[in-house]
Amino acid sequence: MLPKRIKNKLQTLGVLIVLLMGSFIFNSFLSKDLQQVQQASLIGGLKTSKGLSAFPIKIPEIKFGFALDTFHVTIDTIRNNQFLAELLLPHKVEYQKIDQLARNVQDTFAVTKLRANKEYTILTRDTAEGADYFIYEPDVYSYVVYDLKDKLDATVIYRPMETTIKEAAGTINSSLWVTMQSNGFPIDLIDKMEGVLQWSLDFYHIQNGDQFKLIYEERSIDGKYAGIGKVLGAYFKNYDNEYYGIYYENGKLKGYYDEEGRPMKSPFLKSPVKYGSRISSSFNPRRFHPVLKRVRPHYGTDYAAARGTPIVAVANGVVTRAGYGKGNGNFVKIKHDKTYATQYLHMSKFGKGIRSGVQVKQGQTIGYVGSTGLATGPHVCYRFWKNGRQVNHLRLKLPNPEPMPEKEKPTYFPIRDKVVAELGAIPFPEPLPIATEMNEEKKGATE
Ligand SMILES: [Zn+2]
Numbered sequence: 001m002l003p004k005r006i007k008n009k010l011q012t013l014g015v016l017i018v019l020l021m022g023s024f025i026f027n028s029f030l031s032k033d034l035q036q037v038q039q040a041s042l043i044g045g046l047k048t049s050k051g052l053s054a055f056p057i058k059i060p061e062i063k064f065g066f067a068l069d070t071f072h073v074t075i076d077t078i079r080n081n082q083f084l085a086e087l088l089l090p091h092k093v094e095y096q097k098i099d100q101l102a103r104n105v106q107d108t109f110a111v112t113k114l115r116a117n118k119e120y121t122i123l124t125r126d127t128a129e130g131a132d133y134f135i136y137e138p139d140v141y142s143y144v145v146y147d148l149k150d151k152l153d154a155t156v157i158y159r160p161m162e163t164t165i166k167e168a169a170g171t172i173n174s175s176l177w178v179t180m181q182s183n184g185f186p187i188d189l190i191d192k193m194e195g196v197l198q199w200s201l202d203f204y205h206i207q208n209g210d211q212f213k214l215i216y217e218e219r220s221i222d223g224k225y226a227g228i229g230k231v232l233g234a235y236f237k238n239y240d241n242e243y244y245g246i247y248y249e250n251g252k253l254k255g256y257y258d259e260e261g262r263p264m265k266s267p268f269l270k271s272p273v274k275y276g277s278r279i280s281s282s283f284n285p286r287r288f289h290p291v292l293k294r295v296r297p298h299y300g301t302d303y304a305a306a307r308g309t310p311i312v313a314v315a316n317g318v319v320t321r322a323g324y325g326k327g328n329g330n331f332v333k334i335k336h337d338k339t340y341a342t343q344y345l346h347m348s349k350f351g352k353g354i355r356s357g358v359q360v361k362q363g364q365t366i367g368y369v370g371s372t373g374l375a376t377g378p379h380v381c382y383r384f385w386k387n388g389r390q391v392n393h394l395r396l397k398l399p400n401p402e403p404m405p406e407k408e409k410p411t412y413f414p415i416r417d418k419v420v421a422e423l424g425a426i427p428f429p430e431p432l433p434i435a436t437e438m439n440e441e442k443k444g445a446t447e
Helices: 004-052 084-091 095-104 176-182 188-197 406-425
Strands: 072-077 119-124 133-139 142-147 154-158 162-171 211-221 224-238 241-250 253-257 278-281 301-304 310-312 317-325 329-335 340-347 365-368 379-386 389-391
Touching (some): 084 133, 188 241
Antiparallel strands (some): 142 154, 211 224
């Protein structure tokens, strides 16, 4: 048996190799697809031109609003310490013009904003006359056209964002992250799904065999992935319990609702750290303390997470303490109302502006995971106070949120039925056999 540290390293290496292979396979698929598309369009084009007339019809490629076949096109990448003049002088643009252009575009898109390693395009109508346009793409959302001929100015053009409705489904066989990754879904979906279901489902207790389905908006610009929009419907099966989250918007109502029309939010988040951490020690009034070697009650729930992971306020409230204690290390205590308060221990440092007396909002970063005070590894000890007594927040029955008004339900239910039916129709991909030893190693940091 290998020492644990080496074993962990090997595991990390294994994951990296799987990821690298995954992206390699994905890339080769992509290029093959592109080749096929190109071939198909060539064949298609030939067929059409034969059918229509004896003359071949050439369909111009439009890019940046220009018909590229009417220009001499240069595409290259800006190198380190390369200035605009160096790029344009070989294309017969006089230095005085470049200088004038640089001054004219100060407010639209200053040439000092051009960055190395970014692609640019130069369009020249007549190579004897010098270049007409210099085009630069600062990001996927926009591009800049510099007019090199008459106006000597710049125009920033924002590309239209397209939204496509997509579906995802998976069966968990090691972690949510691995399941998303191995099925080729965007990793941002984990956060989005957690955002929808975190009120009804404890993401720390998901297990192998659990299943999820999602209907969501995917944004793209010119066919390139540009992020996830809204999740429109979410389904999660945890053990034998099924959870649904349905997006609904009508007048003042906006958000996620369950099958009965109950809003899927609560005044309290389920945990103070996001998915990716795990419970390393539960609330236990008779715990044997690993550092002190004697029975000492544990009045909190420990979430082990990487040092520096943000710790968030689980609910709106006022900071009553942000200080240091010998056992607690750096800690923050928040009073939420006259009944409830929460406390977060062992922080490496406090969040920006966190001190006694400040108001905090639910989800706001109040500190970062560390191991200050009596702690064997980086974790946050999360303590929940009810009427001045520490209680197990996982057992606590917090009041349910108000249901949607009765008169709204006839409008909501048909939408719910449609989303639930669509979710039901999404097939599960074959689960990938990935062996991990994650569950064996659920020991770790305790305070
Ligand atoms: Zn603890």
